[in-house]
Amino acid sequence: MRNLVIFIWKHNFFFLFLIIETICVSLVVQNNFYQKASFVNSSNAASTTVLQTSAAIEEYFYLKSENENLAKENAELRSQLLASKFIVTTDTIHVNKPSIHQKFIYTAAKVVNNxxxxxxxxxxxxxGLNQGVRKNMAVICSNGVVGQVQEVSDNFCTIMSLLHSKTTISAKIKKDGSYGPLVWNGESYDYATLNDIPTHVKLVKGDTIATSPYSLTFPENILIGTVESFERESGKYFYTVKVKLTTDFKKLTHVYVVTNMFKEEQEALELKTEKETKE
Amino acid sequence: MINEIIRNIIRFILLVLVQALIIKNIELGRFINPFIYVLFIIVLPFETPKWLLLVSAFVLGISIDMFYDTAGMHAAATVFMAYIRPGVLKLFSPRDGYEFGTQPTVQYLGIPWFLSYASILVVLHHLVLFYIEMFRFSEFFSTFFRVIVSSIFTIVLVIISQYLFNRKSEKE
Structure with missing residues (x-):
C-alpha cells in the first residue's frame, strides 16, 4: 500500500493528466452520445453575455438585408389573411362546419451565436424556458429550415443546425409528394443531400424541396431548397439528390421557434399503438 | 514573479476573446480552422509547476469549449498538449539547460528552435482535437488534411504574434 502511494506520488504529473483527461473525454462522450444537458455550452451565463454583445454589434451589418426580408415576409403574410382571400359562397348547407384550431405557434428569436x-x-x-422553448422544437427562418432545439436554459437555447452530422429532416419533392431523409454531408454550407427518392419521379433541376407532412416537429411545406442535381447509383432504385438550401446560414439573425401544440398527443398515441402491437 | 502571473492572466483572457470573437468568425473554408489560443500553453515560463500547466490547460480548453459548443473536446486536446510539453522541452533543451527566468519564445531561443518546438505541440493538439471531433475513422484522410492545413495556419499566426507583441521586452 505504502509503495503504491509512493509510486503514484512519484508519477503525480502522469496521474493528474490521466484524471483531467478522463474528465474531458467523459464530457465529450456524454455530450455526443446521450445528448444530455451539459453545463459547458454556449447557453450559460458567462459566454452568453459576451456573445450577446458581439451579436448586437454584428446585427447592424445585416440590417438592410434583414429589413428587406421582413418586408417581403410581411407582404406574404398579408396575402394569406382571410381578408385577402376570395370566399366562394354556395347555397349548400354545411353539415360539418370545419372548426379551426391553432396547431403551430411561432416565437420570434434572435441568433446570438452561429x-x-x-x-x-x-x-x-x-x-429559453421562460419564453416557452422546449427541447426538440423546430427552428425556421423566413427563407427555410434552420434546425432543432437541443439544449434549453432559462433565457437561451442552443440549436442543432441543419449543418450537423446527426440532423435528419423528413423532406419531400413538393410537386408530387415523394419523400425521403435530408442530411448534410459536410461539404458546403449551402448544399444538402436528399436520399431515397424513387426513380420513377421525374425530377427537374430547380424543383422545390419542402418539409414533409410526416414530421412531428416541422410544419408541412416549410421551404428547404431546390434540386441542384441528382444521380442514381448503379444497382439502386433511388435517386440521391443534391439540394441547394434556401436558408443562408451565414446571415441568420432573426429566426422562429415553432411549437407544435398536438405533438405530445400524437406522440403518445403512436407510442401506445406500438406497445399494443408488441404485446 | 507577480508581474509575470498577471501578464499570463491577461494573455489568457485576450487569447480566449480573440479566438471566440474574431478567429471563430473568419471563414477560411471548411478545412481551415486555426486555433491561436494554444499560444498560451506554448509560451508559459519554463518554471511553471507541472500541475499548474495541466490545470491551466484544462481551464483554457473549457473556456474555448463554451464558445464553440464542443463540451470537452478543446479541453482534452489542450490538456494532452500540456502533458507533452515538458517532454518536448527536454528533447530540445540546449546543452546546459534553459536559462532561469526566460520563456520559450522567439526572442530568447531564436526562430529555428521556436518553430520546431511550437510545430510539434500545435500539430499534436490539432491531431487530438480533430479526431475527437470526428470520433470515427471513416473520414480519416480528409480529417488528416484538415489537421495539416489548420496547423500550418495556427503556426503562422503564432509566429506573427511573437513578432507583434514581444518587441517591447526586446529593447529592455
Whole structure:
C-alpha cells in the first residue's frame, strides 16, 4: 500500500493528466452520445453575455438585408389573411362546419451565436424556458429550415443546425409528394443531400424541396431548397439528390421557434399503438 | 514573479476573446480552422509547476469549449498538449539547460528552435482535437488534411504574434 502511494506520488504529473483527461473525454462522450444537458455550452451565463454583445454589434451589418426580408415576409403574410382571400359562397348547407384550431405557434428569436464552418454546427438563440422553448422544437427562418432545439436554459437555447452530422429532416419533392431523409454531408454550407427518392419521379433541376407532412416537429411545406442535381447509383432504385438550401446560414439573425401544440398527443398515441402491437 | 502571473492572466483572457470573437468568425473554408489560443500553453515560463500547466490547460480548453459548443473536446486536446510539453522541452533543451527566468519564445531561443518546438505541440493538439471531433475513422484522410492545413495556419499566426507583441521586452 505504502509503495503504491509512493509510486503514484512519484508519477503525480502522469496521474493528474490521466484524471483531467478522463474528465474531458467523459464530457465529450456524454455530450455526443446521450445528448444530455451539459453545463459547458454556449447557453450559460458567462459566454452568453459576451456573445450577446458581439451579436448586437454584428446585427447592424445585416440590417438592410434583414429589413428587406421582413418586408417581403410581411407582404406574404398579408396575402394569406382571410381578408385577402376570395370566399366562394354556395347555397349548400354545411353539415360539418370545419372548426379551426391553432396547431403551430411561432416565437420570434434572435441568433446570438452561429457557426457554419465545422462538421457539427450549432446556433444559440435568445429565447429559453421562460419564453416557452422546449427541447426538440423546430427552428425556421423566413427563407427555410434552420434546425432543432437541443439544449434549453432559462433565457437561451442552443440549436442543432441543419449543418450537423446527426440532423435528419423528413423532406419531400413538393410537386408530387415523394419523400425521403435530408442530411448534410459536410461539404458546403449551402448544399444538402436528399436520399431515397424513387426513380420513377421525374425530377427537374430547380424543383422545390419542402418539409414533409410526416414530421412531428416541422410544419408541412416549410421551404428547404431546390434540386441542384441528382444521380442514381448503379444497382439502386433511388435517386440521391443534391439540394441547394434556401436558408443562408451565414446571415441568420432573426429566426422562429415553432411549437407544435398536438405533438405530445400524437406522440403518445403512436407510442401506445406500438406497445399494443408488441404485446 | 507577480508581474509575470498577471501578464499570463491577461494573455489568457485576450487569447480566449480573440479566438471566440474574431478567429471563430473568419471563414477560411471548411478545412481551415486555426486555433491561436494554444499560444498560451506554448509560451508559459519554463518554471511553471507541472500541475499548474495541466490545470491551466484544462481551464483554457473549457473556456474555448463554451464558445464553440464542443463540451470537452478543446479541453482534452489542450490538456494532452500540456502533458507533452515538458517532454518536448527536454528533447530540445540546449546543452546546459534553459536559462532561469526566460520563456520559450522567439526572442530568447531564436526562430529555428521556436518553430520546431511550437510545430510539434500545435500539430499534436490539432491531431487530438480533430479526431475527437470526428470520433470515427471513416473520414480519416480528409480529417488528416484538415489537421495539416489548420496547423500550418495556427503556426503562422503564432509566429506573427511573437513578432507583434514581444518587441517591447526586446529593447529592455
Amino acid at each position: 457557426s457554419t464552418s465545422r462538421r457539427n454546427n450549432y446556433l444559440t438563440l435568445n429565447k
